[in-house]
Amino acid sequence: MKLPIRPIVGLLAAPLPIIALVAVPAGAATKPATQALRGDVVQAVGHSARVGAVPAGRSLSVTVSLTPRDPAGLTAFLKQVADPASAQYRHYLTVKQFADRFGASASSIAQVTAYLKGQGLTVGQATANHLSLQATGSAATVQKAFGTSLATYHDAAGKRDFFANTAAPVLPANIAAAVTDVAGLSDYATYSHFSTRLAKPAASKAVTGLTPAKARTGYNVASAISAGYNGSGSTVALLEFSAFKQSNITTYDNYFSLSTPTPAVVKAGGGTTDLSGEDEVELDIEVVQALAPGATIKVYEAPNSDAGEIALYSLVVSNDVPSVSTSWGIDEADETASNRTALNTDFQEAAAQGQSVFAASGDSGSDDAGNGGTSVDFPASDPYVTGTGGTALTLTSAGAWSKETAWNGSGGGVSSYFATPSFQTGVNTGSKRSVPDVAADASPSTGWAVYSEGSWAEFGGTSAAAPNWAAFTAIYNSEARAKSKPAFGYANNTIYTLAASSSYGSAFHDVKTGSNGAYSAGTGYDKVTGWGSYNGAGFLAAELG
Secondary structure, eight states: OOOOOOOOOOOOOOOOOOEEEEOOOTTOTTSOOEEEESSOSOGGGGGSEEEEEOOTTOEEEEEEEEOOSOHHHHHHHHHHHTOTTSTTTTOOOOHHHHHHHHSOOHHHHHHHHHHHHHTTOEEOOOOTTSOEEEEEEEHHHHHHHHTOOEEEEEETTTTEEEEEESSOOEEEHHHHTTEEEEEOSOOOOOOEEOOEEOOOOOTTSOOOSBOHHHHHHHTTOHHHHHTTOSSTTOEEEEEESSOOOHHHHHHHHHHTTOOOOOOEEEESTTOOOOOTTHHHHHHHHHHHHHHOTTSEEEEEEOOSSHHHHHHHHHHHHHTTOSEEEEOEEEEGGGSOHHHHHHHHHHHHHHHHHTOEEEEEOOSSTTBTTSSSSOBOEETTTSTTSEEEEEEEEEEOTTSOEEEEEEOTTOOOEEEEEEEOOGGGTTTOOSSEEEEOSEEEEOOGGGOEEEEETTEEEEEESHHHHHHHHHHHHHHHHHHHHHTTOOOOOSHHHHHHHHHTSTTHHHHEEOOOSOBOSSOBOOSSOBTTTBTOEEOHHHHHHHHHO
8 A cells, every 4th residue: 555645835945055264364354255165076086186287278167056046935935836725836937937036136146247257257148047157268267266276187996087176166255155056167077877778689680679659558648649649839858968860860760650850959068079978868869759759859968067067957947948857867975065056956946937857866776876885866866856767667468568667777765965855755754855756667678679879779777767757748748738737847746746646546557566776666655666657548637637
């Protein structure tokens, strides 16, 4: 029997980063007080060898995240917009409304901009949500502006070279109060994607894995698609740290006779030409096209760095894309505290605007850090993000859903940083958030047929589960629009409220067997598969009639 749970009534906001006062030496009383932004140095600095200095003339770009206005008011609004008893329930904000109420004030933006320009940096316009600024300049100018040194390092364990700030940025006290994070002081690329590829089939063998037809019948959305609810009129954003090749997508579409809109590339933080994660991006695109062939896909591409990550999420919330999926993440402990704070604000904005944000929960089971303990992945662990775990799917001979068991690689467990959100109080007796929230097929042995890098392969990983759920929200939004019903909105609100209702058994596939190491699947919510996967027709009927 599933455990009881209350509808969402509120969430705890993440604290602002710790700011330390820097003492002013005697005789320098006329100098303005300064403050250091703690938690803004990558952990890799502590276990890597310093080998030199960043050339003074090297051009750098940084993203400065701004302190939101009225964080207590934002928390109160998120409580109301997620409470079915509130008059504000599902009355989401536009980007402009969010910026006007909770973004940094015009005077604060002007103050930070003037400071950065005064230090010799070139500063762009604030993002639409009034929460970040882009600035560029030489390494020497950046070091002067942020009161820190930039050095080059060699990480023997990770077999990589990188540059990073040697200490936390130091700013005048009035500027530091308006800033939560400075990203771009390091190019240590640590964001991993969560896809697992089986051996490529021999040329003589048929393509193996989930096809569009099997995925649609397996997750019971074939009837919705036949009725015209195929994601048309809805946009899915795929957040990536790699580029892709459209020729592979075209081959996939032609093979399965799909008529889909061509994915559009949106560059964040300068975009990227790196193809090292090409298979990841192409998996994400093909999963969405298989399930929601009418949806518009926007592929947001950014450099694989902390600055790229900040730019990526800042842009997608400023663009207010209704359905968002990311298959890239990092062990919670490896995300800097200031980055985590800045991104949490972006995710709060997404919730306030009614965006559905899904993130793969990782492919390392209950040990995301790989150190023999228990840990979870970020951003899946953020309470305003829907962590998406993995299952192994079995279909009947007719292609319908037969059963799902927990995939042993499904990331899940307990956050070390985020408090238990109110929507989980009925299923979580601890003080920290549990992950994941939902799941979908991710086992490589029951994976997706994907065309990437010039050949067919069968792919698994929670990277396949996150875009699966994002595609379903596009289907949902198509039907909701046609029936003049509210869109899916902030996903954890919709999911946990429905899971607490009598429709749970018809809307979800409850995954009751399997383990990810430290945790086991069971009846109702669990730390391996969350509430389970969606039963498309049942879910749509329960929510939209």
